[in-house]
Amino acid sequence: MAYVNDNYLKLKAGYLFPEIGRRVSKFAKENPQAKVIRMGIGDVTEPLPAACISAMHTAVDEMARRETFRGYGPEQGFDFLREAIARHDFQSRGAQVQADEIFVSDGSKCDTGNILDILGKSNVIAVTDPVYPVYVDTNVMAGHTGEADSGGRYAGLVYLPMTEANQFVPALPEQKVDIVYLCSPNNPTGMAASRSALEKWVDYARKNEAIIFFDAAYEAFITEADVPHSIYEIEGARECAIEFRSFSKTAGFTGTRCAFTVVPKGLTARTSTGEKVELHGLWNRRHTTKFNGVSYIVQRGAEAVYTPEGQSQVRQLVEFYLENARLMCAGLKQAGLTVYGGVNAPYVWLKTPNGLSSWDFFDQLLSKAHLVGTPGSGFGASGEGYFRLSAFNSRANVLEAIERVNKFVQG
Amino acid sequence: MAYVNDNYLKLKAGYLFPEIGRRVSKFAKENPQAKVIRMGIGDVTEPLPAACISAMHTAVDEMARRETFRGYGPEQGFDFLREAIARHDFQSRGAQVQADEIFVSDGSKCDTGNILDILGKSNVIAVTDPVYPVYVDTNVMAGHTGEADSGGRYAGLVYLPMTEANQFVPALPEQKVDIVYLCSPNNPTGMAASRSALEKWVDYARKNEAIIFFDAAYEAFITEADVPHSIYEIEGARECAIEFRSFSKTAGFTGTRCAFTVVPKGLTARTSTGEKVELHGLWNRRHTTKFNGVSYIVQRGAEAVYTPEGQSQVRQLVEFYLENARLMCAGLKQAGLTVYGGVNAPYVWLKTPNGLSSWDFFDQLLSKAHLVGTPGSGFGASGEGYFRLSAFNSRANVLEAIERVNKFVQG
Numbered sequence: 001m002a003y004v005n006d007n008y009l010k011l012k013a014g015y016l017f018p019e020i021g022r023r024v025s026k027f028a029k030e031n032p033q034a035k036v037i038r039m040g041i042g043d044v045t046e047p048l049p050a051a052c053i054s055a056m057h058t059a060v061d062e063m064a065r066r067e068t069f070r071g072y073g074p075e076q077g078f079d080f081l082r083e084a085i086a087r088h089d090f091q092s093r094g095a096q097v098q099a100d101e102i103f104v105s106d107g108s109k110c111d112t113g114n115i116l117d118i119l120g121k122s123n124v125i126a127v128t129d130p131v132y133p134v135y136v137d138t139n140v141m142a143g144h145t146g147e148a149d150s151g152g153r154y155a156g157l158v159y160l161p162m163t164e165a166n167q168f169v170p171a172l173p174e175q176k177v178d179i180v181y182l183c184s185p186n187n188p189t190g191m192a193a194s195r196s197a198l199e200k201w202v203d204y205a206r207k208n209e210a211i212i213f214f215d216a217a218y219e220a221f222i223t224e225a226d227v228p229h230s231i232y233e234i235e236g237a238r239e240c241a242i243e244f245r246s247f248s249k250t251a252g253f254t255g256t257r258c259a260f261t262v263v264p265k266g267l268t269a270r271t272s273t274g275e276k277v278e279l280h281g282l283w284n285r286r287h288t289t290k291f292n293g294v295s296y297i298v299q300r301g302a303e304a305v306y307t308p309e310g311q312s313q314v315r316q317l318v319e320f321y322l323e324n325a326r327l328m329c330a331g332l333k334q335a336g337l338t339v340y341g342g343v344n345a346p347y348v349w350l351k352t353p354n355g356l357s358s359w360d361f362f363d364q365l366l367s368k369a370h371l372v373g374t375p376g377s378g379f380g381a382s383g384e385g386y387f388r389l390s391a392f393n394s395r396a397n398v399l400e401a402i403e404r405v406n407k408f409v410q411g
Numbered sequence: 412m413a414y415v416n417d418n419y420l421k422l423k424a425g426y427l428f429p430e431i432g433r434r435v436s437k438f439a440k441e442n443p444q445a446k447v448i449r450m451g452i453g454d455v456t457e458p459l460p461a462a463c464i465s466a467m468h469t470a471v472d473e474m475a476r477r478e479t480f481r482g483y484g485p486e487q488g489f490d491f492l493r494e495a496i497a498r499h500d501f502q503s504r505g506a507q508v509q510a511d512e513i514f515v516s517d518g519s520k521c522d523t524g525n526i527l528d529i530l531g532k533s534n535v536i537a538v539t540d541p542v543y544p545v546y547v548d549t550n551v552m553a554g555h556t557g558e559a560d561s562g563g564r565y566a567g568l569v570y571l572p573m574t575e576a577n578q579f580v581p582a583l584p585e586q587k588v589d590i591v592y593l594c595s596p597n598n599p600t601g602m603a604a605s606r607s608a609l610e611k612w613v614d615y616a617r618k619n620e621a622i623i624f625f626d627a628a629y630e631a632f633i634t635e636a637d638v639p640h641s642i643y644e645i646e647g648a649r650e651c652a653i654e655f656r657s658f659s660k661t662a663g664f665t666g667t668r669c670a671f672t673v674v675p676k677g678l679t680a681r682t683s684t685g686e687k688v689e690l691h692g693l694w695n696r697r698h699t700t701k702f703n704g705v706s707y708i709v710q711r712g713a714e715a716v717y718t719p720e721g722q723s724q725v726r727q728l729v730e731f732y733l734e735n736a737r738l739m740c741a742g743l744k745q746a747g748l749t750v751y752g753g754v755n756a757p758y759v760w761l762k763t764p765n766g767l768s769s770w771d772f773f774d775q776l777l778s779k780a781h782l783v784g785t786p787g788s789g790f791g792a793s794g795e796g797y798f799r800l801s802a803f804n805s806r807a808n809v810l811e812a813i814e815r816v817n818k819f820v821q822g
Binding site for chain 1: 412413414415416417419420422452454455456457458459461464467468471472474475476477480481482483484517518520521524525528529530531532533534545548549552589590619620621622663665666667668680681682683688690693696697700701702703704705706707708709805
């Protein structure tokens with residue numbers, strides 16, 4: 001008699017985005033004339049950079065001729081891409097990351113979930129609150145938690161609140177933790193960790209032999225000099241951090257699929273009998289056993305991001321969304337709302353007016369302004385009373401949305 | 412202090428293909444003039460079908476324009492592909508599989524490993540011997556085994572020998588098992604399960620509430636009428652089987668990356684307290700939480716496989732490799748070798764001559780005939796004394812290889 005993984009049954013049924021989808025569909029059906037603007041899911045809207053398009057056409061043509069056809073590639077990614085990443089994303093910033101420490105994958109969502117495979121069951125795990133739900137759900141699936149309470153917090157996880165009260169800078173945990181997820185620039189708050197904040201975390205991790213899972217998917221949106229682009233800009237981070245990066249938001253690859261994870265050589269954790277084991281070797285074993293590499297065509301597209309044309313096109317793309325975010329912050333402030341984020345990230349995190357709950361604000365904004373955002377409480381208990389708007393949209397929609405929010409707040 | 416997953420330390424260090432690579436590199440370095448023919452790894456050599464190339468060019472162009480750009484797609488795959496798969500691969504054969512039971516992924520290697528996520532720790536797992544190593548290694552990683560013995564067999568797994576003695580048809584297990592991996596047409600033996608053999612397995616699984624993981628990656632190579640293309644051609648299989656399929660060997664997608672897994676609705680397993688839970692829902696939850704869909708461009712390429720041109724081009728491709736396999740079987744038999752497989756699969760499984768061990772035969776074939784194959788013992792203890800040759804190669808190389816084997820056996 002086959003048995004299921006009972007841990008899956010602890011997952012709460014309603015994942016955030018399907019619930020949003022359900023409410024939006026219902027509204028759209030009942031109000032077919034309403035022009036709904038969707039700023040809920042953080043998905044890009046602008047086309048791929050021309051350099052990527054051109055590189056992928058060339059790669060497709062290579063697949064059409066026997067002499068240039070590519071079968072299985074290295075599971076870890078082609079050297080041409082790993083080397084370009086190491087040089088441009090790390091070494092150019094003084095972060096000592098080598099090409100063979102980079103594992104190319106089809107998505108950071110996958111990597112942040114799969115990384116748990118190589119770690120033990122006894123680790124104490126810390127997440128921020130609010131948080132990207134995948135970190136929590138994958139720990140639930142792996143059996144690292146007990147049941148959820150009525151507020152949605154799972155027993156066994158350590159939650160680190162990020163609210164207005166601490167200016168969205170999570171405090172170091174009071175109890176000892178073994179693994180901590182940090183996302184900077186942050187999804188959902190749009191706030192970014194300063195150098196000194198990251199230094200404190202690296203210091204904490206080294207003292208406690210903890211590991212930081214550093215999610216830098218929104219790194220390209222950083223505008224302030226004080227905000228590190230990589231955790232490896234912090235001294236000592238190679239001993240205690242794994243970094244996740246993605247082409248999704250940088251180059252618009254959400255539907256094209258390419259990301260990478262850095263596992264530094266020398267980064268270790270303990271066996272149950274206390275010996276140190278390098279995580280690089282374990283992750284390499286997982287990656288080569290349970291993954292078969294990213295499409296050659298896509299890897300050539302990603303490589304093109306690092307050409308001079310690619311860099312300038314990506315910069316333009318990011319600037320476009322950042323200008324959206326700036327307009328949104330300014331417009332919402334003018335409407336009298338309290339607004340965070342949007343400076344180093346494509347997300348604006350606003351306080352719901354009049355003490356409305358996140359979902360009540362969602363419903364009112366949808367029904368009165370025909371505007372869709374994401375209720376902050378969907379990202380965790382401490383997100384209650386907040387609301388996320390994504391700057392991934394056309395300029396026209398952004399301007400229209402700002403106007404509607406203004407009318408809504410006034411009215 | 413962070414802990415690793417100790418189960419990884421049980422994995423044997425030398426995975427088969429790296430060891431082959433090491434020996435071939437050494438030989439090539441010492442014999443730079445030798446023209447080595449590689450029939451070891453089962454990787455395709457011919458270019459992609461023209462229909463796929465054309466569809467991917469169109470898709471790349473769509474990504475270049477805002478109006479046709481695609482961001483996140485459904486994690487389970489686009490309907491256009493899921494519907495084409497359901498119609499062509501299943502319904503046309505009388506197998507009642509619906510589009511929403513198909514989960515598009517980036518590889519069967521990933522899926523056959525990841526499927527364990529949704530299943531419990533207490534299941535008794537059976538694998539054939541010889542076997543595709545990923546099935547075993549992913550169970551080791553998941554903590555479903557004890558240590559390996561000196562022959563490489565892990566404690567806790569049930570091994571079902573497939574040898575000349577049983578004509579490579581594994582017997583039903585003597586003890587009760589909860590999950591069994593079946594691969595047909597088989598990698599590595601190249602032999603395929605008949606309808607009656609599969610009926611016995613489905614009957615066994617239903618009686619024991621066991622689940623069959625049916626790997627049909629080589630389905631396109633079936634030539635005999637008695638061999639089912641899908642487990643769902645067998646009555647009752649929807650209640651007990653998950654099927655894995657791939658575009659890798661069918662359409663040459665090893666470097667392009669697309670596959671799919673069928674999880675029928677109604678297929679259940681038990682919680683630890685004995686309630687039945689549908690695996691479709693659990694897999695859907697895993698797929699949407701730990702995966703973000705296959706590249707839109709690649710899915711359009713896969714869809715083109717099902718167009719009339721695509722079908723005829725894929726047929727040609729498969730026929731080309733099958734003719735290679737036929738030539739190899741005939742040539743090796745003529746050389747006096749005992750040969751299996753090659754009729755419904757692109758693999759030829761030969762008995763090493765003169766009782767040579769698999770690795771001794773490997774070394775001799777490499778040094779004397781400059782030909783690389785895969786030692787059967789690398790696939791499991793019962794593979795000892797056998798050797799796999801892949802038919803994925805150019806015709807010229809195949810003919811040359813046959814000649815070299817002939818000389819080698821004579822000489």
